[in-house]
Structures are given as structure tokens and as C-alpha cells.
Amino acid sequence: MKQVMGKRVALKVAALAAGVLLAGAAVAQTALTVGTTVRVATDKGPIDIQLYDTDAPATVANFLSYVRKNAYTGALFHRSVKNFVIQGGGFSFNDATTPRVTAIPTDPPVNNEFSAARSNVRGAVAMAKLGSNPNSATIQWFVNLANNGAGSTANLDGQNGGFTVFGRVSTPSMITVDALANLPTVDAKNCTTTLGALATALDTLPLAQPLTPVTCANIKAVNVVQMRWAKELPAKATSTDTDRVLNYLEALYPQHIAPASPATQTAQGYTYRYYANTNAHVGSKDGVMYYLVPSISAEIKTLGPLAELLQQAAAAGY
Template structure:
């Protein structure tokens, strides 16, 4: 009885989601950094090409395990250029896509908290993966090199994390890491634990944390959920994913994670609090 109701509501919900136009709202990207989360509200309509370019790197996972590689107190902190590879304990440049056309506008100036694209000197249309957060109003960036395109703004609630990055000590680890912020001084070689890591970057919404948990469960327990990624939806009071290959469900409601496999049991089983799962998935890099 419960199963058929669950499936019916899930199907109806998906149909409604597909048929109902979504209200226009700014896209938000969350950076899960080693100093705390940073939420960036993007200027979708104002800088569409630049936002699309940035979201491409986010959705491909290019910024996962990247790090902030430049800090100039009172000016900018910069990231998006390099990633730490655990498999080799080394740094790689993030693979870049074709450069995006400059979309600088005097309606979007380089003021404190704004996020803009970095680019090569003397090449106005050379921005690829690297971006920076303005630590102060920087009018000089509005007149150099065709102007640096502002495409988003760090939410006020996240600026404390950015300011904490700017207060860290810096080391000269050789170009391009001449102004590298570090969280601690290494006893030997610089490692991941010394860097200001961006462990994960993803589009954020009200169900962001639930999707992180679902992604982790899919990757960790394919024997129960299968190997095909599912789409999230809301049904029967749950935010959930359904896996037809295994006829399994995972879902959240009221701060609890639930699991249902009718072939094993007709009961919806609690897997514990979402708060505990979020801590676990964060530790695993999700």
C-alpha cells in the first residue's frame, strides 16, 4: 500500500516538475572550503556567457579539490586555477575550456565581495577557469585590460570565510604560487592539509545537502542502489531518489535519512539524522 502510494506520488511530482515553469531566480554556487562554506550568487542575466562558463567548470567537477592559490590582503583572493591530486600528492593545473568573451559592464563594478574572472595581461577575452573575490572596492580593475568581468557576489553570510582566508599567512612557493595562502606551516613539503582547499563546488539550493548525501550513498553502496544515477524529486512528504533497477528509495524528511527496499522489507527504515550524515559525507569529500 505504502509502496504504490510512494510510486504514484513520485510519478505525479515528476510530471508537475516538468510541466511547471520555474520562477526566475539567481543561481547560487556553494564552495565547500576548508575554512567553511562560501555561497556565490551569480548574475545569470547580466553576464550570461561568463556564468555559463563558470557553471561548466562547476558541473564538470573541475573545482573539486582545487585550492585558493593567491591572496593579496586588501585586494583579492584567487582560485580556480589548480587542483590537488590525492593519487599523486601533487598539483595539476585545472584543464581549461575555450576562453569566454569579456562581459565587463560599468553596471557591475569590482566592489568588495564581488566575484570576477581573472585573465591574461593585455588580453581582454582570455578568461577561462580562474576567478577572484574582491576584498575591497577595486576601481583599478574596472579600467584595466577591458575591465574584469564581475559575474557574481559572495553572499554577506559567507564574507567572514573570505576575510579569514585573507588573514592567513602567505608563502612564496614559486610562480604561480608567489602569494600562496596557507592554513599552517608545513614541517616539510607543502601538502593538501596546508592549503585553503575547495573540497567541492556545486549549484546550491534548499536540497543541496540532501543531494550530497544521496551522491555519497550512490557511490558507496551500488549493491543496494545500482550504478545508474537517479533524479531527485519530492513526493509523499519526502525529498527522495528512486532506483528502479533495485526498486529502492532513499529520502529525507524532518532532518532524518530514510531507506526503503520493498523486496527486503515493506517498512521505511531510518538511517539516522541528516546532520550526522552531512558530517560523514563532508569528511569523504562530498
């Protein structure tokens, strides 16, 4: 196993660099107020969506309604177009059903809340909808992988009444988004016999694992990219400093501390989380963050001052 977090100095430098990037990213949309954060768990890491509760209230309420009834558990990322978008939320995939792809039940559509102040820039999260119907958004959403707003070739701000941006992916979580966007895709639109009629929407289906050989019958749950779950992160005002830092680190280092959002525990004065996939412990004690990786060393290593890491977490919206 590779050394979790790298060396302490390397981690601190990387974290400081991330803080600088975050500060720069925030300048473009300073008028927008981030409220609720929803974490979408994937096998590549967490996607933390920071919602514009005040600026797009109806769309946020619609999204949270699906989150709170676990509608996105097992939902498929069915579309991935490089330098454009990655999209999902509307379909589930199950090897045991016939067909394998089924639609997730939807609520009534939400009225379009597009605003030029919430442009479809890189990292912006928007609702998908039917063509020529601005008020048709229900359950599907997408992440912009590039600037798709006004002045771009795509110009999602100018199509179909504008696509409503209702949140943004936190800067650390773009690591996971980019990892998903870099996966290979397969054109499965003709796999209607195996996958069902909804396969016609799967012309750029991202693959978590390659197909050998590439056949419709071989497209199974292990090959596709699904949302493991989606849930609200506790509000900053009700979270401990340690939990806020841990949420931030999970997004920043998905390859090292996974899966995200395990239960917070206490022992011997430490407040910590245990990450089963990487056999790592990360937590705090007496104002200092530590990590322990028994496969590398029996010693507990210092990560850095809790206050310093909290400052970086806060700059990232955690």
C-alpha cells in the same frame, strides 16, 4: 566543544544584525538581478556565489559549465593578497603526483562582459585573465576583498578591458572568505622542483596549516587551501523554507554547523540536517527552528520562528 550557536538570544540578535547589514549591502547594486547560487565548500566554511545570470550570461554559463563537470573539486586557492583578492580554480594539488601542482583542463576562453554597473567592489566575484588580453578568461576566478573598482588604486574596472564581475559572495559567506584571507601565506614561486613549473604563480600561497620548517618539500595537501567541491544550490522556488534557512545558517555560522550541505532528513515530525563535524542537529517542526547538541545537553533547544529566520535568509539571497 563550544556551545553550538551560542545562547538562543545571542543567536537571534546576531542574525537580526546580519539582516540589517545585508539590507545595507544590497543598496549599492539594486539594478543587478541575482539568479543561480553556487556553493563552494572549503574547510573554513561555504562560499556561496550568487550569480548574475542575466547581466553576465556568457561568463555565468562558462563558470557553471566548470561547476557542473566538477572541475573545481580539489581546486587550489593559489593566491591571497590582503585587502585585494583571493584567487583560485585553475590548479589542483596532489601529494601523490609529480609535480604536485597541475593545471585543470580549460574550455575555450569567454568573451569579456565587463560593465561598470558590475564593479569590482568588496565581495564581487570576477574572472581572472591573461595580461593585455581582455577575452582570455577561462577557469580561474577571484573574490575582491576590498573596493578594487573605479577610483581605487587597483582599479580592476579600468585594467585589461575591465575584469568581468559575474556574481557576488553572499554577505554571510564573506565570513568564510575573510577567514581564508586572514590565513598566512608563503612564497612558493621557486618551488618548481617539487611543485612543478606552475609554482611560479604561487608567490602568495595561503596556508591552511603552517609549515614547520618552511621548505618546498613540506608544502603538502594538508597545508594548502582547496575547494572540496562546488555545486549549484537548488533554486529558491523549488526549495523548502527549512532548506533555505539551513543554507543561510550554514553560511552564517560555519564554525558551529559543519560541514555545510549535508542531506536533509525527517524524523518524529522534524525536518533537519545533521552536522558530523560538530555533532549538531538543526531543523524545524511546526513552524519553529530547533537545534540539538548532545555533547552539551540532551534537550532540544529553540532557535526561533521559521518565518522570522526565513525572512532573514531571503534578505541574504537564500
